[in-house]
Amino acid sequence: MNHHDFFECLNAQFQDALPFVAYRKPNEDRVNAVFQNDDTLYETKDLSESGFVFAPFDDASKMVLMPLEQAEVDYCDAYEGEEVVTETSQLISSSEQKMAYMDTIEKALSTIEQTDLKKVVLSRPDYVSNENFQVFEVFKRLLSTYKTAFVYCWYHPKIGLWLGATPETLLKIEGQRMSTMALAGTQVYKGTTDVSWGNKEEEEQQFVTDYIVSNLEAEVEQVSTSERRTVRAGGLLHLQTQISARLGKDHTGLLQIVRALHPTPAVCGLPKAEAKAFILHHETYNREFYSGFMGELHFKKRQTRNTNRRNVENNVYATVKTVSNLYVNLRCMQVLANKVALYVGGGITKDSNPEAEWEETVNKTSTMKKVLF
Numbered sequence: 001m002n003h004h005d006f007f008e009c010l011n012a013q014f015q016d017a018l019p020f021v022a023y024r025k026p027n028e029d030r031v032n033a034v035f036q037n038d039d040t041l042y043e044t045k046d047l048s049e050s051g052f053v054f055a056p057f058d059d060a061s062k063m064v065l066m067p068l069e070q071a072e073v074d075y076c077d078a079y080e081g082e083e084v085v086t087e088t089s090q091l092i093s094s095s096e097q098k099m100a101y102m103d104t105i106e107k108a109l110s111t112i113e114q115t116d117l118k119k120v121v122l123s124r125p126d127y128v129s130n131e132n133f134q135v136f137e138v139f140k141r142l143l144s145t146y147k148t149a150f151v152y153c154w155y156h157p158k159i160g161l162w163l164g165a166t167p168e169t170l171l172k173i174e175g176q177r178m179s180t181m182a183l184a185g186t187q188v189y190k191g192t193t194d195v196s197w198g199n200k201e202e203e204e205q206q207f208v209t210d211y212i213v214s215n216l217e218a219e220v221e222q223v224s225t226s227e228r229r230t231v232r233a234g235g236l237l238h239l240q241t242q243i244s245a246r247l248g249k250d251h252t253g254l255l256q257i258v259r260a261l262h263p264t265p266a267v268c269g270l271p272k273a274e275a276k277a278f279i280l281h282h283e284t285y286n287r288e289f290y291s292g293f294m295g296e297l298h299f300k301k302r303q304t305r306n307t308n309r310r311n312v313e314n315n316v317y318a319t320v321k322t323v324s325n326l327y328v329n330l331r332c333m334q335v336l337a338n339k340v341a342l343y344v345g346g347g348i349t350k351d352s353n354p355e356a357e358w359e360e361t362v363n364k365t366s367t368m369k370k371v372l373f
């Protein structure tokens with residue numbers, strides 16, 4: 001489909017109040033869409049179905065599914081728009097919001113000092129007005145501005161409207177191979193990725209890598225890690241290690257692996273249970289789908305391969321692989337009745353400075369602010 005017709009279809013689905021998701025995977029051109037045929041709220045309990053999953057931060061809450069059995073899928077080859085370079089919209093953040101956030105950071109620091117908690121990721125919503133908010137214009141700006149992110153626009157009339165451009169992969173599975181990443185540490189991008197990192201960020205990122213590796217070793221085989229590198233996510237830089245492994249013959253399914261990873265230490269903390277309890281008790285809002293995960297579940301990918309160039313017709317092998325591509329819902333926004341909520345957070349460790357942590361969340365809002373209006 002050309003991109004004009006593609007966006008017309010999305011708009012028609014939205015006007016009919018029917019669920020859809022449109023998304024582009026990191027560094028790809030194709031923009032995909034899943035159009036659900038009815039407005040039922042489907043859920044997945046064990047991630048065994050084929051479809052697009054949208055799961056909340058709290059793994060005790062329901063995971064929403066757009067099942068492929070109840071949907072049409074389509075795509076447009078590419079969307080080329082103009083990259084947004086300046087920020088325009090103003091945040092309505094108040095000094096009370098800052099005080100409340102800094103207060104929770106102080107509580108986290110004393111809990112870290114007194115208990116086994118090593119890292120906890122605290123977060124907050126920030127609000128902008130939704131006057132003149134045009135959903136597909138914002139989505140197009142996300143697409144043209146963040147090519148290396150997973151960019152999406154997700155809608156369900158019974159849940160709401162979410163958009164974002166996330167740098168974090170939760171899990172990719174293709175056949176027997178799987179990969180994930182350990183992402184942590186943030187600094188502002190100033191024209192180069194050749195930067196140095198402080199001890200706080202290096203230590204925090206190492207915690208994350210070690211934790212993911214040890215959790216995965218219980219579920220899969222041949223776990224290996226890449227060199228740590230600096231990656232760009234819009235106007236920010238992060239430290240990232242890629243982790244890959246092989247699924248064992250008797251592995252029990254995607255749910256087990258997702259449970260070993262989600263919520264990742266990039267959005268929750270370490271140890272996981274203590275960090276999650278701290279977040280649910282001390283954050284003063286409900287994260288819902290921010291820092292949850294989303295993506296393609298058990299999609300079929302057809303691959304063709306020529307084995308003999310002289311006799312192409314008879315020697316084209318087609319294999320069909322089952323693939324899952326899941327991403328963590330970061331750098332995202334939720335469109336509410338009278339405002340837009342932008343969600344941002346950061347990892348708190350014993351070396352955190354509350355003022356710098358506040359600033360980091362302010363910097364993170366710019367990923368979304370840039371594409372609004």
Ligand SMILES: C=C(O[C@H]1C=CC=C(C(=O)O)[C@@H]1O)C(=O)O
Pocket residue numbers: 121123168183184185186238265266267330331343344345346347348364
């Ligand atoms: C929790 C967020 O970012 C995570 C991902 C990368 C770096 C992070 C950090 O430096 O704290 C966070 O763990 C967010 O953007 O809301």
